Amino acid sequence: MRIWQRPIQFKSIHTKIALAFSCLILCTTIILSYSAYRLSTVAVTDTSLEYTKQLIEQVNKNIQTYIGNMESISALSLSNADLKRYLALNNPKGTEGVQLASQISSYFHAIVASRNDIASIVFAGSNGAVVSERMDANFKSYAELIAQEWYSKASKVNGDVAISPSHVQHLYKDEYKWVVSISKQMPNPLPGAASGVLLVDLNYNVINDLCNQIQLGQRGYVFILDQAGDLIYHPQQQLIYSGLKSEDIPTLLQAKDSTFHTQEKEQSKIYTVRTTKFGWKIVGVTYAGDLSGNKKGMQLTSAMWGGISLIIALAISILLSVTLTKPIKQLEVHMKQVEKGNFDIRVDVEGANEISKLSRTFNLMISKIKELMNQTLKDQEVKRISELKALQAQIQPHFLYNTLDSIIWMAEMGKVDEVVTMTSALSKLLRSSISKGEELIPIAVELEHIQNYLTIQNIRYRNKFTYEVEVESDILSCRILKIILQPLVENAIYHGMKHLPERGHIRITGRRIEGDIELKVMDNGVGMGEEKLKMLMLKTRQTESGKGFGLHNVNHRIQLYFGELYGLQFESELEEGTTVTVRIPAIPPIHFDNEN
DSSP, X not given: OHHHHSOOOOSOHHHHHHHHHHHHHHHHHHHHHHHHHHHHHHHHHHHHHHHHHHHHHHHHHHHHHHHHHHHHHHHHHHTOHHHHHHHHOSOTTSHHHHHHHHHHHHHHHHHHHHOTXXXXXXXXXXXXXXXXXXXXOOBOOHHHHHTSHHHHHHHHTTTSEEEOOSEEEOOBTTOOEEEEEEEEEOOOXXXXXXXXXXXXXXXXXXXXXXXXXXXXXXXXXXXXXXXXXXXXXXXTHHHHHHTSSOOOHHHHHHOOSOEEEEEXXXXXXXXXXXXXXTSOEEEEEEEHHHHOOOHHHHHHHHHHHHHHHHHHHHHHHHHHHHHHHHHHHHHHHHHHHHHTXXXXXXXXXXXXXXXXXXXXXXXXXXXXHHHHHHHHHHHHHHHHHHHHHHHHHHHHHHHHHHHHHHHHHHHHTXXXXXXXXXXXXXXXXHXXXXXXXXXXXXXXXXXXXXXXXXXXXHHHTTSOEEEEEEEOGGGTTSEEESSSHHHHHHHIIIIIITTOSSOEEEEEEEEEETTEEEEEEEEOSOOOOHHHHHHHHHHTTSOOTTOOOHHHHHHHHHHHHHOTTOEEEEEEETTTEEEEEEEEEOBOOXXXXXXX
């Protein structure tokens, strides 16, 4: 009885390791043999679904590119000068109207002839003008044309593009074509003036070919829905309309871009949905039974390789158990020393096996820990500098986009001299903003930067404001973070004086206060109430998920570089104006010793 009361004892530890490895490997092999075919099936299914997602994504991109091209053609056609003149005629059927209609028709015909995916281009104006790519088109009556959905829908979307589902288009007498229509109203900045709608009919076969070439298993297919649930394309569209086949359209309309399963008459269908930027849903349908593959063959293969692996692993475990014991024990003793905080310890183990490598790695790890403790402090400093540069990079594009908009506007107005002046100021401004990669620049350089910026904006807004700069001369050589004042002046112009009925005024001052420098940007603009001022101050203290808020970036840069005691302060009253105060420490200029 005493034999059964005592556990079985082994004289050597390598026997215990060999037995433990053998039991572990045996159990693992049994589990793998049981579940291998299920795992293989899941892997095959996941791979197939991922491939399906990629195909649907490609169809989505192709459709968006195609529709985008059609939208570009619509915009190009609406920009035609003859078309605008034709729309402005009171009598489009007069001599001038007939001549313009012929020119426009030739222009439309050239577009249609260059693309086999466009069925027709038609323009209908509110002045009764109707023209297409056909010279002698036999249109339906004007009243019937403007009563069609493409005309009314485009008139309701305020200049956006209206896209219809696939339908039979009836523009010409005795002619019916299966198309997808894109219509857009001509933008008209003058209220009460004549308007019109351009229709581009796309050949349905183009979308049919795009979707037909996608193969999703043996029975899978692709179809397209619009925002209202109407079918743009379906390989079995007639069966859908006749009620012999159905799709779970309500669920698809509510579904986001994802993959989900449905059960239909004892067979599982898998829907993969992607939504285009204009609201169409590209839906891929696959059948779960097509994705399974040969389950029995995968099971037998997994069992065979599991058995082979078991034999090899058992043999290796016996060899390892003999050689692992002593080095592991030695390594354990040294690790306990490290646990007590002794990082100067080293393990000396001879040989080239895994334990020897582990020992050398252990020695290397102890050395690296010391290095990393010192490196951590350096990394924190590098991170702070990187944040400064990233915040600065957010402000520069913000300024550049607005300045280039101004130059483009002046160029379009034909003001060549002012464009030259603005471009020259922009060149100087960009050159000063680069400042040879330095973060701190003299205040005089920053003021030159803002002078160039004010020159550009003053020309852009046609002397909408005046400005003056009054900065004490003894602080001009002190250093400041570059591009600090420009976002403040920009806010003063855009939010303070842009909507003033009279000319505004911006005043920039600077002075030394004890050991600090105080710069102020003041305007006599519309100002803001107490509630809005509180919201503005709150925004300068919160991160806005990468939106690049200008005042927040300026305040954040100052505080990152100089500390929380410095930054921006705001004062404002409605109809009185706004004052933004920048407070920074007085940093003297750098003097270089030229003596040998």
